[in-house]
Amino acid sequence: MTTLLYVALVLLIVANIFLLYLVLYKGKTKTTASYNAKDVGEFYNKQTDNFLKVYGEVIQAFRTTDVSKLLAYQMEAIGFQKGQRVLDAGCGVCGPARYFAKHAEVTVEAITISQDQVDKSKQYIRQAGLEGSVNVQQGDYHHLSDYYDSDSFDTIYFLESFGHAVNHEQVLGEAWGMLKPGGTLYIKDLFIKEAAIPSLEDDILREVQNINKAYRYNVADLYQILRFARKKGFIVSKLKTIDIPLEDFENLTISNDFQELTGINKIENLQEYVFPVDFFELTFTKPWNALEYGNSRYFLQNLFYMQVHNRKQEEL
Numbered sequence: 670m671t672t673l674l675y676v677a678l679v680l681l682i683v684a685n686i687f688l689l690y691l692v693l694y695k696g697k698t699k700t701t702a703s704y705n706a707k708d709v710g711e712f713y714n715k716q717t718d719n720f721l722k723v724y725g726e727v728i729q730a731f732r733t734t735d736v737s738k739l740l741a742y743q744m745e746a747i748g749f750q751k752g753q754r755v756l757d758a759g760c761g762v763c764g765p766a767r768y769f770a771k772h773a774e775v776t777v778e779a780i781t782i783s784q785d786q787v788d789k790s791k792q793y794i795r796q797a798g799l800e801g802s803v804n805v806q807q808g809d810y811h812h813l814s815d816y817y818d819s820d821s822f823d824t825i826y827f828l829e830s831f832g833h834a835v836n837h838e839q840v841l842g843e844a845w846g847m848l849k850p851g852g853t854l855y856i857k858d859l860f861i862k863e864a865a866i867p868s869l870e871d872d873i874l875r876e877v878q879n880i881n882k883a884y885r886y887n888v889a890d891l892y893q894i895l896r897f898a899r900k901k902g903f904i905v906s907k908l909k910t911i912d913i914p915l916e917d918f919e920n921l922t923i924s925n926d927f928q929e930l931t932g933i934n935k936i937e938n939l940q941e942y943v944f945p946v947d948f949f950e951l952t953f954t955k956p957w958n959a960l961e962y963g964n965s966r967y968f969l970q971n972l973f974y975m976q977v978h979n980r981k982q983e984e985l
């Protein structure tokens with residue numbers, strides 16, 4: 670009997686250690702990055718010529734064959750209004766920034782961690798005669814308040830750049846600080862796929878880790894990002910899959926071409942490859958916290974935000 674009890678106790682301890690491993694190790698793979706922003710800058714300083722060769726001036730994997738269709742779609746999805754001041758966070762060589770400045774008639778501040786991309790962007794901006802409407806600078810979007818005034822942007826967007834963040838929550842907080850009340854934060858990115866079949870979970874995590882390592886990425890967990898954003902006070906105005914018509918979709922062969930050219934994260938056996946991410950567009954709105962907006966369509970969220978800030982309900 671005592672032997673039986675002893676065995677049961679040992680089994681219980683082993684099970685607890687395993688559970689602890691699951692919580693600590695597996696949880697960890699989803700949230701921590703093994704690099705810093707400077708490493709991301711060095712990666713792009715080294716690889717931007719290769720990105721230009723394969724991707725051209727829009728460095729996004731999920732795209733249309735004719736990239737102007739992707740930019741037209743994004744212009745619509747972000748919902749710019751003429752004359753707005755917007756921030757392109759993680760701007761690449763300013764392909765999207767130049768397109769939006771020209772077609773949506775917005776003024777774009779653009780920031781990238783890579784000096785090489787800044788130099789190239791400046792040249793492209795000059796060639797396009799857009800010096801007055803696109804301004805680019807080198808910097809880290811984890812510290813936006815070092816470069817820009819608070820409450821100064823109508824819109825901030827991240828196009829396949831947010832996932833490089835070492836600290837997603839900090840980046841959301843910085844974006845919040847830079848947005849005007851009522852402003853829009855738009856993120857298009859890849860997020861860890863949910864394993865519909867439990868046995869695929871390990872494959873997904875392994876492939877996500879490969880992406881993270883190869884591209885200095887920190888593929889985000891959608892639910893965690895929503896939690897961070899809502900905790901900050903953002904209104905989740907939209908969360909959707911990207912609706913690109915099948916005939917326009919590029920099919921991600923561009924990623925394979927890049928992998929062929931550089932050897933980075935080359936997938937040896939496509940047959941067995943488990944595609945580990947989903948692409949989503951997230952649109953967050955910063956509440957107004959102002960009496961005159963009490964009757965807007967986001968009435969409830971605005972009210973809540975005001976309550977959080979000790980405003981009295983009867984003031985509405």
Ligand SMILES: C[S@@+](CC[C@H](N)C(=O)[O-])C[C@H]1O[C@@H](n2cnc3c(N)ncnc32)[C@H](O)[C@@H]1O
Pocket residue numbers: 706709710713726727728729758759760761762763764765780781782783786808809810811827828829830831833834
């Ligand atoms: C995949 S590229 C996307 C570029 C661009 N959005 C486009 O659509 O062409 C990722 C971009 O994010 C930028 N980035 C990554 N981490 C950053 C950081 N901490 N601060 C600023 N930019 C960053 C990179 O320098 C690069 O320009």
